[in-house]
Amino acid sequence: MIPVSWALAGVLALPVSMPASAASEAAVQAEGSGRLVFEPGLRGTLSVVDAKGEEVAALALGRRVVVDLPAGRYTLRDAQGSDVQTVEVEADEARSVTLPASFADPAASPVATASSSEGTQTDSPVVVQGRLGSPSDAAAQEVELVRRRRWARWAAPLLSAVVPGGGQALNGQPGRGLAVFTGTVGLVLGTVAVWAARDPGAGATAGQSGDNPRQIVRLTGLAGLSSAAGLLYLGQIMDAHAQAVDRRPPRPRTGHVIALEVSRFTAVGFAPGQPAFDLYPDWSLAIMGQLVPRLTLGLSDAGVKYTRNRDMLTVQAGVRAAYRFYEGRRLWLAAGGGGLFQGTRARARTTANADAETDPEIERAFSAVPYVHFDARLFLLDRWSLGLMPRVSVPLLARRFRGGRTLPRYATTFELGANMGVYF
Amino acid sequence: MRRSSLAAGALALAGCVLGFRGEAPFSAEHALTDTTELRIELPNTPLSVVACAADVPDTCPESLRYDGVWLSVGGSRKDAREQAATPTLEFSRDEGFAILGARVPLAVDGLVDLEMGQLRVPDDRHLDLRTGVGDVSVVGTEASVVIDVEIGDVEVRGADGGLAVRTGSGNIDVVTPGHAELRTGDGRVEVSQAGLARELTVVTGRGDMVVTLANDADIDLQVRTEGRISVRTPSITTVTSGQLDRRNGNGSVRIELSSTRGDIEVRTVDPG
Numbered sequence: 001m002i003p004v005s006w007a008l009a010g011v012l013a014l015p016v017s018m019p020a021s022a023a024s025e026a027a028v029q030a031e032g033s034g035r036l037v038f039e040p041g042l043r044g045t046l047s048v049v050d051a052k053g054e055e056v057a058a059l060a061l062g063r064r065v066v067v068d069l070p071a072g073r074y075t076l077r078d079a080q081g082s083d084v085q086t087v088e089v090e091a092d093e094a095r096s097v098t099l100p101a102s103f104a105d106p107a108a109s110p111v112a113t114a115s116s117s118e119g120t121q122t123d124s125p126v127v128v129q130g131r132l133g134s135p136s137d138a139a140a141q142e143v144e145l146v147r148r149r150r151w152a153r154w155a156a157p158l159l160s161a162v163v164p165g166g167g168q169a170l171n172g173q174p175g176r177g178l179a180v181f182t183g184t185v186g187l188v189l190g191t192v193a194v195w196a197a198r199d200p201g202a203g204a205t206a207g208q209s210g211d212n213p214r215q216i217v218r219l220t221g222l223a224g225l226s227s228a229a230g231l232l233y234l235g236q237i238m239d240a241h242a243q244a245v246d247r248r249p250p251r252p253r254t255g256h257v258i259a260l261e262v263s264r265f266t267a268v269g270f271a272p273g274q275p276a277f278d279l280y281p282d283w284s285l286a287i288m289g290q291l292v293p294r295l296t297l298g299l300s301d302a303g304v305k306y307t308r309n310r311d312m313l314t315v316q317a318g319v320r321a322a323y324r325f326y327e328g329r330r331l332w333l334a335a336g337g338g339g340l341f342q343g344t345r346a347r348a349r350t351t352a353n354a355d356a357e358t359d360p361e362i363e364r365a366f367s368a369v370p371y372v373h374f375d376a377r378l379f380l381l382d383r384w385s386l387g388l389m390p391r392v393s394v395p396l397l398a399r400r401f402r403g404g405r406t407l408p409r410y411a412t413t414f415e416l417g418a419n420m421g422v423y424f
Numbered sequence: 425m426r427r428s429s430l431a432a433g434a435l436a437l438a439g440c441v442l443g444f445r446g447e448a449p450f451s452a453e454h455a456l457t458d459t460t461e462l463r464i465e466l467p468n469t470p471l472s473v474v475a476c477a478a479d480v481p482d483t484c485p486e487s488l489r490y491d492g493v494w495l496s497v498g499g500s501r502k503d504a505r506e507q508a509a510t511p512t513l514e515f516s517r518d519e520g521f522a523i524l525g526a527r528v529p530l531a532v533d534g535l536v537d538l539e540m541g542q543l544r545v546p547d548d549r550h551l552d553l554r555t556g557v558g559d560v561s562v563v564g565t566e567a568s569v570v571i572d573v574e575i576g577d578v579e580v581r582g583a584d585g586g587l588a589v590r591t592g593s594g595n596i597d598v599v600t601p602g603h604a605e606l607r608t609g610d611g612r613v614e615v616s617q618a619g620l621a622r623e624l625t626v627v628t629g630r631g632d633m634v635v636t637l638a639n640d641a642d643i644d645l646q647v648r649t650e651g652r653i654s655v656r657t658p659s660i661t662t663v664t665s666g667q668l669d670r671r672n673g674n675g676s677v678r679i680e681l682s683s684t685r686g687d688i689e690v691r692t693v694d695p696g
Contacts, residue, residue, distance in 0.1 A: 200593060204559050204576040206470035206539065223439070269441030272495045273468075273537025280441070310533065346530050363530035390439070395499070398535060406534025408507065410499025411443040 034089035036074075037096045038065040043105040045248050046084065047077040058246030061103065066094075079248065156240035164233060167240025176243075180236040187229035194222045203274035212276055216268055219279045223266040227418040230264070231386050234420050238380040249329055252379040256423035259296065261286040263389065263419035269407055280401045282415070286320065294324040301340040307404040312346035314400040322375055332385070334375040340393070342367040344400050367397040367409075377421060389417035443497055446504030451491035451541075452513065456549060460520040462488060463552040466513075467526055469538040471555055475547035475564035475582065484546055488515070488524065492540040496532070507532045550585065559594070568602070577611070584619075595631070612686075617693070625680045632686040637679065640692055644675035647690070649683040655690040 036048070042061040050056050050072060057067050071091045076084040076099075087097060152170060160167030165181030168174075197218055242250065264283050271278040288298035300320035306313050322336030348361035373391035380386065392414055399407045407413060456462065464471065469492070476484035494511055498504030511528040526538060545551070550567040553560055559576045562569055568585035571578055577594040580587055587604040589596055595611040598604060601619030607627045615626060616636040621643065626633055632651070637643065640657035647653050647668040655662050660670050681688050 201557065201575050201577075203468065203537075204470060204557050204594070206472065206541075206559070265439075267439035267441055270443055270445065270497050271537075272445070272497050272535060273539060310530075312530075312533075344530065346533070348527070348530070365530050398531065400534070404534050407441055408443060408498045408503060408535050410503065411441050411497070412499075413441045414439040416439040 033068050033070050034091055035094040036067045036069060036087060036089060037094055038067075038099075039096060040064050041105050042099060042103045044103050045079045046099075047081075047246070047248065049075045049077055055246060058248040060248075062105070081251075152244040153241060156244040157237045160237045160240040164236055168236070168243065171240065171243045173243060180232070180239075184229065184232050184236065187225055187232060191222065191225040191229050194218055194225060199275075208274060209276075215275055215277045219268045219277060223268065223279055223281075223416070227264065227266065227416070231418055231420075235380055235386050238384050238386075242381050250379040250382050252327070252330070252332060252385070253383055253423040254293065254327055256290055256383075258424045259286075259288045259290070259298075259421050260424075261288065261300075261419050261421040263301075263417050265389075265391070265415040265417040267407075267413050267415045269411070269413065271405070278405055280405055280407060280413075280415075282401055284316070288320070288322075294327075295321070296324070296334075296336075297321045300338055305400060305402045307346075307402070309404055310346040310348075312344060312400075312404065314342055314344040316340060316342040316400075318369075320373075322373070330379045332375075332377040332379070332387075334377075335373065336375070337370070337372040340369040340371065340399075342369075342400055365398065365400075367395060367399050369393050369395045369399050371415075373417070377419075383423045385421045385423070387419050387421065389419055391415050391417060443499050444501045444504040446496040446498055446501070446506075446508040447493050448496070448505070448508035449491070449493045450513070451489075452515075453485075453487050453489045454515040454522070454524070455487050456522060456546065457486050458520060459517060459522045459549065461522070461550040461552065462545060463521070463523040463554070464543065465523065465525050465552075465554040466540065467528065467538055468556040468558055469540045470558040470560070470576070471540055471543065471553055472561045473543045473545060473551065473553065473563070473565070475545055475549075475562070475566070478546035478548040486546060488522070488543065488545050490524075490540060490543040492538065495537045495539060497535055507535050511536050511538070547582070578608075621677045623678050625678075626682070628683045628686055630685055631683070633681060633683055633688045635679070635681060635688070635690045637690065637692045639694065640672055642673035642675065643671070643677045643679050645670045645672075645679045645681075645690070647681045647688055649681075649688050650685050651683060651687040653688050653690075656695065657690065657692045658695070660690075 038059065038061055040063055044061050046059045046061065047055050048057040048059065048067060048069070056069065059065055059067065069089050071089050073086060073088050075086050078084050084100065087095060089095065156167035156170045159170055163181070164184035165177035168177035168180055262285055264281060267280045268277060269280050270276060282303070284301040284303040286298060286300035286302065288296045288300070290296050298320060299317060301316055301318035303316050304314070318338050318340035320336060320338030322334045324332055324334040326333035344365040346363050348363050371391045371393035373389055375387060375389045377385040377387035392412065394412050395407055395409050397409050401407070478484055494508045496504050496508035498507050510532045511526060513524060514527050515522065515524050528536060547564050547566045551562065551565060552570045553562070554572045557575045558573060560571050560573050561579045562571070562583065563581045565582040566584045569580060569583040569587050571589045573594065574592045575594060576591060578589050578591055578596045580589070580598045580600060583600045584602045586602045587598065587600050589598070589606045591608045591611065593610045594608060596606050596608050596613045596615070598606060598615040599618055601617070601622070603622040603624065604615065605625040606613055606615060608631060609629045610631060611628065612631040613626050613628050613633045615624065617624065617638040619638060621638040624635070626635065637657065640659055645660070645668070649665065651665060653664045653668050655668065659672055662668065681690070
């Protein structure tokens with residue numbers, strides 16, 4: 001599952017490519033708007049922030065870039081969020097923006113950059129170069145347009161939620177959308193196919209021993225494919241939003257106070273009788289607080305499991321601490337440990353007095369499961385992450401799973417978790 | 425070797441559990457004196473019931489005899505052994521009714537599995553067999569038999585006093601001189617009437633059906649299926665689909681056969 005899941009990162013990190021049709025949109029211009037022109041020969045990324053402090057565009061420099069904006073005063077910020085300069089956009093005017101020398105691409109001739117002695121920030125409007133041409137202006141047809149469509153911020157992820165890859169297509173990235181659609185549908189179909197390969201009558205015949213290696217491979221495939229499908233599905237929704245809002249790399253919220261997480265842990269384990277192996281999945285929620293930078297502590301592994309067979313109800317929760325030892329641009333790595341606690345209530349399983357008029361006896365059980373874990377998180381949005389979380393646990397008492405599955409005490413368990421987090 | 429390596433590699437990627445397996449064999453005998461009906465209601469396990477001639481007490485004691493094994497998993501070898509020995513089978517009687525059931529404490533629920541061996545009973549006791557996942561086989565009973573299983577094949581030879589079978593998914597194979605009502609959600613049904621013609625109801629979801637009647641002299645035959653209907657008896661020979669209603673003589677023996685999509689074939693013991 002690890003290679004598949006990290007392939008997700010690769011798919012969603014595809015370089016942005018504008019469709020040819022976008023260039024033809026260059027001629028389309030809102031009434032009362034002006035245009036900022038960034039010449040080739042620059043490098044880096046810039047955010048365009050309006051007077052209200054809202055980011056209205058994110059630019060990847062390199063080619064000639066033209067941005068249509070309503071008339072007004074805007075601030076240009078670099079990838080670190082520092083102000084580079086302010087620009088004044090006037091209606092029906094095109095402005096060629098001059099940037100500090102730090103934005104010059106050494107591989108290209110120096111175009112539209114100022115020497116470092118001019119400083120990195122200025123309140124003076126930049127040079128005005130002529131007026132906007134007509135829609136048929138040949139020069140305008142050649143430039144790349146970056147246009148923000150506010151409705152797409154929500155429409156794209158919603159469309160991706162319904163049709164994987166649909167949001168990417170809406171964002172003008174049909175290739176990316178097709179890759180996401182193919183990947184998601186392939187993983188879902190693979191999951192269904194592996195699930196359907198089960199033998200519902202396994203263990204029904206006396207003395208029948210199953211094909212254990214085949215069973216293990218099938219269960220492992222089911223765990224991996226279903227987790228990868230879930231991660232890719234969620235990731236492409238986030239990606240659709242990210243691409244609709246802007247196309248800059250995410251800036252993970254290292255200073256967050258609270259993080260909410262949904263996790264699914266799976267392990268392929270032995271089972272009594274036939275089939276001799278089973279899949280042990282565990283869904284849970286966590287609310288983690290960041291006490292000091294990099295150190296998190298919180299309520300974890302919260303979940304409820306119900307099994308109709310014995311009217312069995314299991315409630316679980318735990319505590320977890322983790323230290324983030326690596327903070328990359330998109331990737332966080334952490335390690336830690338915790339404890340998971342379960343309380344179970346069930347009707348006694350006895351059939352010898354099934355017709356008795358007395359109420360069935362109620363049994364109760366408790367379990368504690370300490371564990372250590374490793375945590376790798378990939379950020380697709382500033383506040384949203386997807387991750388893998390392998391952990392090793394040792395139940396001190398029998399641990400309950402959904403569907404009446406149980407792992408015995410002292411059975412060392414290697415689990416692979418997949419999670420989604422949101423940070424506040 | 426290669427498959428084992430593949431399995432080990434897959435486990436390492438997906439997560440795995442380390443532990444031990446244990447088992448606890450058992451056998452028991454319970455008196456059935458004055459008992460006319462016996463219910464055997466157990467968790468997932470195959471059930472194989474062999475009836476002996478009650479009128480020969482020397483070879484057929486008036487009791488229920490069985491053996492089997494509890495299988496378990498544990499985090500340690502000792503735990504696995506202890507857990508296998510924890511659940512029990514319980515037998516109770518109330519006037520003419522007896523029941524054999526299982527008691528599985530919550531502490532070992534999900535950690536143990538029951539595998540019954542052969543159950544031996546006198547052939548004049550009415551039987552009611554219930555389990556979850558498990559094939560059921562009953563041979564030699566003269567009294568009535570009721571079988572209810574979630575998933576599993578059912579095979580019956582006997583049940584002179586009448587037979588009712590329901591399996592959620594599984595094949596049914598019956599040879600009986602008694603009246604019968606057989607239902608399977610997904611499976612093939614093969615039923616043959618031994619002795620006189622008796623009432624018969626067979627319902628299957630997707631499986632085919634082969635019915636061998638004792639005779640067709642006095643039957644009220646109703647067949648329903650989207651599949652193929654083929655009837656070959658001394659007085660009816662037809663091939664059709666959808667619906668077939670035929671009545672011979674007084675029609676006092678009702679034969680109802682119904683399948684969603686399966687083919688249905690009807691014939692008689694003596695093809696005439």
